Amino acid sequence: MKNIDTVAQMILESKCSFAFTGAGISLESGIPTFRGKAGLWNRYNPNILDIDYFYNNPKDAWEGIKEIFYDYWNKAMPNKAHYLLADMEKNNLLNGIITQNIDNLHQKAGNKEVYEFHGTLNTLHCVECMKKYDAKDVSEKLPFRCDECGGLVKPDFVFFGEGIPELAYQKSIEAASKADLFIVIGTTGEVMPACSIPVLAKRNGAKIIEINPEKSTFTDTITDVYIKGKAAEVAEKLYELNLLKEIW
Ligand code: OAD
Numbered sequence: 001m002k003n004i005d006t007v008a009q010m011i012l013e014s015k016c017s018f019a020f021t022g023a024g025i026s027l028e029s030g031i032p033t034f035r036g037k038a039g040l041w042n043r044y045n046p047n048i049l050d051i052d053y054f055y056n057n058p059k060d061a062w063e064g065i066k067e068i069f070y071d072y073w074n075k076a077m078p079n080k081a082h083y084l085l086a087d088m089e090k091n092n093l094l095n096g097i098i099t100q101n102i103d104n105l106h107q108k109a110g111n112k113e114v115y116e117f118h119g120t121l122n123t124l125h126c127v128e129c130m131k132k133y134d135a136k137d138v139s140e141k142l143p144f145r146c147d148e149c150g151g152l153v154k155p156d157f158v159f160f161g162e163g164i165p166e167l168a169y170q171k172s173i174e175a176a177s178k179a180d181l182f183i184v185i186g187t188t189g190e191v192m193p194a195c196s197i198p199v200l201a202k203r204n205g206a207k208i209i210e211i212n213p214e215k216s217t218f219t220d221t222i223t224d225v226y227i228k229g230k231a232a233e234v235a236e237k238l239y240e241l242n243l244l245k246e247i248w
Pocket residue numbers: 021022023024025027028033034035036039049100101118158159160185186187188189190191211212213214215216229230231232
């Protein structure tokens with residue numbers, strides 16, 4: 001695989017590295033991406049994740065949300081790429097992960113330092129009384145309403161039209177200011193402000209490694225070393241390299 005040795009060397013030499021991940025890293029865990037031929041937006045109306053649409057059409061929005069996120073995604077397991085990042089963190093080869101994903105698979109794999117830029121599907125809250133709920137509480141009767149006050153219950157992930165969770169945003173900016181290496185995996189880089197984070201890292205002197213079977217908005221602009229490939233397959237190759245095996 002082209003560039004794999006270079007990437008392993010860059011990881012070993014880095015003093016402060018972060019991964020920046022998108023939907024592509026979870027594809028091999030059975031979770032569909034948003035864009036592209038088999039992407040969710042070819043099957044669902046993206047409006048169901050628009051905050052105004054959600055409040056105005058809660059039943060319709062919740063039917064899509066439950067089908068996409070709660071009937072299926074929550075059961076997915078991490079793949080080799082998630083485990084590679086967890087092993088890297090355990091062995092001090094990775095400082096943390098900034099993820100646009102809401103699927104919790106980095107934490108399931110064992111990563112501790114994870115900044116969820118778009119929130120999480122694991123928890124929800126009532127928009128009226130703020131009562132907290134877990135993913136397992138999602139009701140069959142839709143829309144999901146609070147059992148205390150009857151208010152609408154909303155997942156704690158970021159809808160279109162909502163702000164980024166403050167702590168995740170601050171931590172991501174901090175990471176982009178101090179990193180000497182960013183490993184960008186499985187994202188088109190089309191969604192703002194998430195896509196500004198690797199650009200900021202580059203501007204602050206980080207080298208950018210990118211892993212993606214298709215070029216993204218980053219590839220010909222900020223990427224230093226591009227590996228064209230699927231995340232889990234590239235991870236497998238990195239596991240096979242003696243260079244990294246010495247540490248693991
Ligand atoms: P997209 O669905 O836009 O892009 C998926 C990316 O993964 C593409 O660049 C693919 O080429 C790449 N890809 C596909 N298969 C892959 C594989 N096996 N290994 C590695 N990469 C692969 O997903 P994101 O860029 O993450 O926001 O989308 C960003 C945001 O848009 C999401 O967080 C979501 C969505 O609207 C919110 O929900 C707020």
